[in-house]
Amino acid sequence: MNNNKQKITILGIESSCDDTAAAVISDGKLLANIIARQDVHMKYGGVVPELASRAHQQNIIPVVSETLKKANVSLSEISAIAFTRGPGLLGSLLVGTSFSKAMSMSLDIPLIEVNHMQGHVLSNFIDGKESSPPFPFLCLTVSGGHTQIVLVEDYFKMKVIGETIDDAAGEAFDKVAKILGLPYPGGPLVDKHAQNGNPDKFKFPHPVIPELNFSFSGLKTSFLYFIRDHVKENPDFIAQNVDDICASIQKTIIDILLSKLKRASQETGIKNIAIAGGVSANSGLRKRLEEEEKTKHQWNIFIPKFEYCTDNAAMIAIVGYYKYLNQEFAGQDVTPLARYKY
Numbered sequence: 001m002n003n004n005k006q007k008i009t010i011l012g013i014e015s016s017c018d019d020t021a022a023a024v025i026s027d028g029k030l031l032a033n034i035i036a037r038q039d040v041h042m043k044y045g046g047v048v049p050e051l052a053s054r055a056h057q058q059n060i061i062p063v064v065s066e067t068l069k070k071a072n073v074s075l076s077e078i079s080a081i082a083f084t085r086g087p088g089l090l091g092s093l094l095v096g097t098s099f100s101k102a103m104s105m106s107l108d109i110p111l112i113e114v115n116h117m118q119g120h121v122l123s124n125f126i127d128g129k130e131s132s133p134p135f136p137f138l139c140l141t142v143s144g145g146h147t148q149i150v151l152v153e154d155y156f157k158m159k160v161i162g163e164t165i166d167d168a169a170g171e172a173f174d175k176v177a178k179i180l181g182l183p184y185p186g187g188p189l190v191d192k193h194a195q196n197g198n199p200d201k202f203k204f205p206h207p208v209i210p211e212l213n214f215s216f217s218g219l220k221t222s223f224l225y226f227i228r229d230h231v232k233e234n235p236d237f238i239a240q241n242v243d244d245i246c247a248s249i250q251k252t253i254i255d256i257l258l259s260k261l262k263r264a265s266q267e268t269g270i271k272n273i274a275i276a277g278g279v280s281a282n283s284g285l286r287k288r289l290e291e292e293e294k295t296k297h298q299w300n301i302f303i304p305k306f307e308y309c310t311d312n313a314a315m316i317a318i319v320g321y322y323k324y325l326n327q328e329f330a331g332q333d334v335t336p337l338a339r340y341k342y
């Protein structure tokens with residue numbers, strides 16, 4: 001065994017929702033990143049918390065073993081364990097937290113607690129400094145549970161300057177998909193249909209929300225009525241128009257997100273713009289930023305690789321790496337937090 005502790009090698013563990021994930025980052029370089037997805041929730045149309053924590057219990061040991069094997073890293077080479085403390089489902093977080101505490105105790109190495117949302121923001125740093133945004137930058141963090149505009153002044157100097165007052169953007173995608181009869185999680189399927197549709201075919205109202213905040217619950221309701229009214233007239237309306245419907249609603253969600261992002265950039269004068277979170281995997285959003293908004297506003301755009309957008313442990317390990325450099329460690333008394341603001 002090569003006991004190479006000169007390197008800073010972080011094992012990251014993510015278990016906040018329905019993905020059990022582990023990753024290894026050594027001296028800032030990603031060596032392995034493995035995710036076990038839980039299909040058990042599909043038939044329920046959403047994540048069932050109790051089933052998620054049971055699946056995490058089954059998955060966590062095989063996922064961590066496979067990750068260490070793929071990274072070619074032995075237990076004695078790990079410098080610290082970084083885990084998601086929150087926000088998320090308490091039962092799911094408990095599995096990752098307890099596992100990480102036990103492993104840190106048995107290996108006698110430090111434990112690092114990570115805020116999942118900070119992980120999403122710092123997913124822009126997984127591939128090294130060359131491809132990462134310079135400080136300060138604005139990060140549009142759009143996931144299944146959150147929609148935030150974050151002013152990032154340094155790795156841990158982050159301030160949420162705008163957020164949703166009700167549903168998250170990912171939730172809006174998932175609810176739209178459900179109304180259309182598409183399986184959970186619907187975001188990627190709406191994206192897929194949208195690629196073949198006309199985004200200007202149907203119009204949906206934009207919410208008027210003060211400052212840099214968002215709202216998506218009104219859009220969901222108007223979408224529900226729109227579908228109900230059209231299906232009443234034509235029972236095949238969804239099947240005949242699914243691509244155009246998806247393209248139009250996706251464009252509306254993107255317009256809502258970008259209008260606040262533009263305002264945030266104007267108000268702060270910051271033109272370094274990053275995105276993160278599950279919805280940042282959306283091809284329409286990525287394309288729009290790269291092909292239109294970038295030149296329109298002279299923005300420098302930073303988009304994480306597709307696999308770093310949805311939940312993963314590489315983003316937890318990268319936060320762990322920077323916290324390790326600051327020697328910011330957690331004690332064995334650390335507990336998971338379903339809500340965790342920073």
Ligand code: KG4
Binds near residue numbers: 146169174185283
């Ligand atoms: O960040 P994430 O994996 O988990 C949370 O922390 O919530 O985000 C999951 C969300 C889901 O709502 C999913 O439908 C959405 O991200 N999502 C997408 C796409 N891929 C994932 N939404 C739109 N287009 C996509 N391609």
Ligand code: ZN
Binds near residue numbers: 277
């Ligand atoms: Zn997430």
